[in-house]
Amino acid sequence: MEEVSILRGYNCRAKGAAPGFKVAVLGASGGIGQPLSLLMKMNPLVSVLHLYDVVNMPGVTADISHMNTGAVVRGFLGQPQLENALTGMDLVIIPAGIPRKPGMTRDDLFNINAGIVRTLCEGIAKCCPNAIVNVISNPVNSTVPIAAEVFKKAGTYDPKRLLGVTTLDVVRANTFVGEVLGLDPRDVNVPVVGGHAGITILPLLSQVNPSCSFTSEEISYLTSRIQNGGTEVVEAKAGAGSATLSMAYAAAKFADACLRGLHGDAGIVECSYVASQVTELPFFASKVRLGRCGVEEILPLGPLNEFERAGLEKAKKELSESIQKGVSFINK
Numbered sequence: 001m002e003e004v005s006i007l008r009g010y011n012c013r014a015k016g017a018a019p020g021f022k023v024a025v026l027g028a029s030g031g032i033g034q035p036l037s038l039l040m041k042m043n044p045l046v047s048v049l050h051l052y053d054v055v056n057m058p059g060v061t062a063d064i065s066h067m068n069t070g071a072v073v074r075g076f077l078g079q080p081q082l083e084n085a086l087t088g089m090d091l092v093i094i095p096a097g098i099p100r101k102p103g104m105t106r107d108d109l110f111n112i113n114a115g116i117v118r119t120l121c122e123g124i125a126k127c128c129p130n131a132i133v134n135v136i137s138n139p140v141n142s143t144v145p146i147a148a149e150v151f152k153k154a155g156t157y158d159p160k161r162l163l164g165v166t167t168l169d170v171v172r173a174n175t176f177v178g179e180v181l182g183l184d185p186r187d188v189n190v191p192v193v194g195g196h197a198g199i200t201i202l203p204l205l206s207q208v209n210p211s212c213s214f215t216s217e218e219i220s221y222l223t224s225r226i227q228n229g230g231t232e233v234v235e236a237k238a239g240a241g242s243a244t245l246s247m248a249y250a251a252a253k254f255a256d257a258c259l260r261g262l263h264g265d266a267g268i269v270e271c272s273y274v275a276s277q278v279t280e281l282p283f284f285a286s287k288v289r290l291g292r293c294g295v296e297e298i299l300p301l302g303p304l305n306e307f308e309r310a311g312l313e314k315a316k317k318e319l320s321e322s323i324q325k326g327v328s329f330i331n332k
């Protein structure tokens with residue numbers, strides 16, 4: 001397939017475009033991909049934005065390319081264009097794959113999304129092995145281990161550069177805790193650790209900033225609402241997909257943090273699902289410090305209360321199975 005022809009005029013940096021990073025969005029025509037691409041086009045740290053999908057790419061690319069922001073936009077349609085989409089990228093964001101419908105778990109997406117993530121990561125290993133990779137496609141608890149195995153096979157694996165996006169869990173936790181405390185959610189920071197599915201999503205309500213305390217009813221309500229936030233949206237959308245707008249916001253926030261880290265800004269800390277030694281599991285979400293090489297430091301979990309320790313044990317069991325399922329998919 002040809003590169004989207006309407007874009008052939010955009011082969012060099014636009015006059016006046018700010019110097020910055022090259023970012024690719026894979027799955028850019030989708031429910032997350034479109035608003036995420038729009039938000040990345042607005043990011044002043046982005047100089048080149050590559051949009052890749054297997055459908056509808058010419059229209060989305062033409063549309064976003066009309067925004068008078070610095071990033072130069074190019075569109076790529078279909079597998080034959082994947083390598084061109086990836087070559088030279090500093091950051092690759094992957095929201096490609098099918099979303100849930102009511103009654104499904106994230107793991108029910110494994111059969112289709114595992115293969116999509118594998119193919120896209122094979123392209124990354126070949127064309128931009130040093131890029132930072134942000135994995136959004138579900139089930140994140142398995143797709144990040146899948147990406148790691150693909151990179152290991154290709155000999156390009158750098159655990160510092162592979163990050164599962166769990167920012168939406170933190171975004172939701174900040175919102176719901178802000179509502180309960182009567183605070184502006186922008187002033188609330190809730191660490192959410194573990195993974196990104198059901199009971200593997202572990203909000204650490206004992207470590208909320210600003211420091212505060214909750215009744216046991218509040219803890220039970222908040223934990224359940226945060227763990228089931230994705231399902232709340234899936235049910236409200238009633239068959240039309242899962243969270244897209246809040247997810248695009250969360251993914252753009254996380255990508256911006258990665259870019260600020262690459263840029264050398266200090267003190268960038270976000271929760272992310274990464275290769276980790278925080279527990280005995282090979283992957284775990286926790287606070288990480290981002291820098292020029294990706295994940296520069298994985299912060300300790302900090303003190304957990306009894307409720308959180310019990311939640312951690314349950315989360316680890318499910319996470320372990322999801323990780324193994326991802327690893328086996330590549331090594332079967």
Ligand SMILES: NC(=O)C1=CN([C@@H]2O[C@H](COP(=O)(O)OP(=O)(O)OC[C@H]3O[C@@H](n4cnc5c(N)ncnc54)[C@H](O)[C@@H]3O)[C@@H](O)[C@H]2O)C=CC1
Binds near residue numbers: 099109135137168247
């Ligand atoms: N990590 C997180 O917190 C969240 C993850 N998700 C996940 O993100 C994924 C995408 O969700 P939506 O955007 O709502 O789905 P969607 O169906 O609206 O969009 C997915 C896009 O991926 C594209 N695609 C399919 N196969 C592809 C391939 N081989 N290469 C490139 N693109 C391909 C489709 O054409 C489509 O445009 C789902 O797996 C969903 O579960 C959703 C919300 C939150």
Ligand SMILES: O=C([O-])CC(=O)C(=O)O
Binds near residue numbers: 106229231242243
């Ligand atoms: O719930 C889903 O399927 C999508 C998702 O990961 C989320 O919204 O957290």
